[in-house]
Amino acid sequence: MKIHFTGELSEVLEGISILREDLNIEIAENGYTVEVINRQGPLVVTNKQIIYDKKFHFFRGLGLWLQHMGINKEFHLTEVPQFETSGAMIDVSRNAVLTVDGIKMLLRKMAVMGLNMVMVYTEDTYEVPEVPYFGYMRGRYTEEEIREFDEYAHQLGIEMIPCIQTLAHLKEALKWGYANEVKDTDDILLVGEPKTYELLKKLIETASRPYRTKRIHIGMDEALQLGRGKYMEKNGYNNRFDIMNQHLQEVVKITEEFGLHPMIWSDMYFRLASREGNYYDFDESLLEQVKQSIPNVQMVYWDYYHADEAFYEGMLETHKKLDPDPLFAGGLWTWNGISPNYARAFRNTEAALNACKKIGIKEVFATMWGDNGAETPIQTALPGLQLFAEHTYHQEVRREHLEERFYHCTGYQLNDFLLLNQFDEIPGVMEDNLYSSNPSKFLLWQDVLLGLFDENIKGFPIADHYRGLVDQIRVAKERNQSMEKLFRFYEQLARVLCMKAEIGIDLKSAYDKRDKAKIKVCLENLEILKVGIDRLRKAHRDVWFSVNKPFGWEVLDIRYGGILTRMETAEYRLEQWLNGEISKLEELEEVRLRYDGPEQFPENVTLGRGETYNRIVTASSL
Structure with a gap:
């Protein structure tokens, strides 16, 4: 579409140029005239004007203008931002390090959604020249790369904050x-x-130098063994509260030296105010002591786990006693395993952001962690980002509205993405999967001979469930052509799981009955499955390399290779038994027990969380 922009354009022209291709627009003198006005107040979009306050509001307004111009000749929209800051934290420390182009892709989508802040979570994935082993072979960013995506974000009105x-x-x-x-x-x-x-x-100076902002997130979360190692050997036992305060005071001195304004995850101070060391059962009487000891830092309350709005309200009110302007960090549940848990992410986000509006929280952001190898592609986070965006501009968000906005901001169908939720919300798992069962992960990686999770899924129609997903995802793949690689990966995952999910159960049953004919059928299926798994590996690789640096993929290559070599060994062992070379298969002689992980759940709500890869694939030491 040809558009002729007039008015106050100086701060948005570069951003318009960046978004032209995504939005399929052309700036032209003979185009449809749109006046751009910059003034305080709500975002107003009509068929003739875009009236905005902050730069990032304009780009949301442009997206809204394009959406409604395709429907009506005349329209008048007003949106009142609910938060001053709304954005995302991208985890690039769990093996998947987004390329600069990968980050730019997310920035463009976020700009049209109307989000205005991004943190790139880097534990060691940024270059520190004086410390060459820091981030070595991990895909760390150079200072030039950070400057490049920080500049790109700036043109779109997005603040990038080192994290x-x-x-x-x-x-x-x-x-x-x-x-x-x-x-x-x-x-x-x-x-x-x-x-x-x-x-x-060195770390703080190097991490902050490429960014425009003077804000920095310095972490400080989940230091549960603080003072329990070499510190104790040198200093004896000391209260963790005192150790934490001592350290934070020193770190804040460094940030002040560089003129930075730090924020920290709040959980350690709440744990220190808890007699059991937990985040959510703190002692109110200890909070005043905590408050007096905290230096000048902002608190970030992170919580991905609750679906109760009142719970968030209580925690937010308590945080405001420690810090008048805390940030809230929710979670998009991209770390559940190999597929996203949209149901839990949506339900908890709705509750949390509604509470944030009631309590008057000014800054919110969505975390996109990549725990245990970043198996879930980052592109799956887009629906959750859209949900955050719509809550940023509306008191209430209807599903129909979310679907419309997602399509016009990304070009994709929301319901096609939501199909991916069915990889983990399968028969035997409670509605909305609020205990984060991840069968797609443990059924993919578990060993066909050892079957540590076979007893968990026994009796459920798991293979039929995944078989039913194949055609649905194939149609989604055809309908979302620019996300073809993503949906091709998940289509192949469904094909693999409908064969692999119950093959261990079939093997054990046939062996217990000494049914050699069925064992031979299982052997034929293993041969077919090996081909399917290698196709899955290649499809996963295509998605990975479309947005990520190569470092970290070697881990997933090793995981896929592990399945294939173990299946080859399974064939070898089964053939030995069939040929009478061995009298029994000890792996199949073992009585199957339910997987007994450290986290215990109520009955009939989950098939179990798969833990990390090493606990899924073996009961031995890996």
Whole structure:
């Protein structure tokens, strides 16, 4: 569509140019005239004007204008932003490091949605020239790469904020020999050690330098073993509250030296105010002591787990006692396994953001973690980002409205993406999968001879469920051509799971009956399945390399290779038994037990969480 923009254009022209191809528009003198006006107040979009306050409001307004011009000749829309800041945190520390182009793709989608903040979560995936092993072979960003996507975001009105760790979650950074003198445990820095703060000064300076913003997220979450390793050997037992305060004071001195405004995840201070060390059962009487000790930092309340609006209200009110302007971080549940958990993400997000509006929270963002190898492609986060965006501009969000906005902001069908929820919300799992069962992960990776999860799924029509998904996802693939790689991957995943999910059960049953004919059928199926799994690996690889750097993919290659080699061994063992070379198969002699993970759940709500890959594939030490 040809558009002739007039009015106050200076701060948005570069952004319009960036979005031209995605929005299929052309700036032309002979195009439809749209006046651009910059003034305080709500976002107003008519068929002749876009009236906006902040730069990022304009790009949402442009998307709304295009949406409604395709429907009506005349229209008048008004949206009142509910939050000053609404955005996302992208995890690039769990093996999948987005390329600069991959980040730019997300920034363009977010700009049209009307989001205005992005954190790129980098534990060790940013280059620190003085520390060459920091992020070594992990796909770390150079300073030039960060400057490039920060500039790109700026043109779209999006603030990019460095998001690092300065206490815990540093296992990959601290595994090299250079860090021996600065680590307390394998993933926590040694508090009180001068060399720790020498290192942190380098990290903070380097991490913040390429960004325009003066804000920085310095982490500090989940340091549960703080002071329990080398620190205790050097200093004896000390209260974790005192250790945490000592460390945070020192880190804040460094941020102040560089003129930065830090924020931290709030959980450690709530854990320290808890007699059991938990995030959500803190002692109100201890909070005042906590408040007096906290230096000048913003608190980020992260919570992905609750569906109760009143619970969020209570936690937010408590956070405001510690910090008048806390941020809220919700979760898009991209880390459930190999597919997203949209049902839980949507239900919890609705509750959380409604509470944020009631309590008057000014800044919110969505986390997109990639736990245990980032098996779920980042593109699956788009529906959750759209939900955050619509709550940012509306008090209430109807599903029909969300579907319309998702299509006009991304070009994709929301219901096609929501099909992916069915990979984990299968027979035997409660509605909305609120306990985050992830059968698509554990059924893919588990061993066909050992079958650690076979007893969990026994009696449920799991194969039929995945068989029914194949055609639905194939149609979605054809309907969303620019996401063909993503849907091709999930179509092949459904094909593999409908064969692999119950093959271990079939093998065990046939073996127990000494039914050699059925064992031979299973052998034929294993041959077919090996071909299917290799196709799945290649489809997954295509999605990965479309947005990610190569580093980290080797882990998934190894996982897929593990399935294939174990299936070859399974064939070898079964043929030995069929040929009479061995009298029994010890793997199939074992009585199958339910998978007994450390987390216990009520009955009839979940088939079990698959834990991490190493706990899925073997009961031995990996």
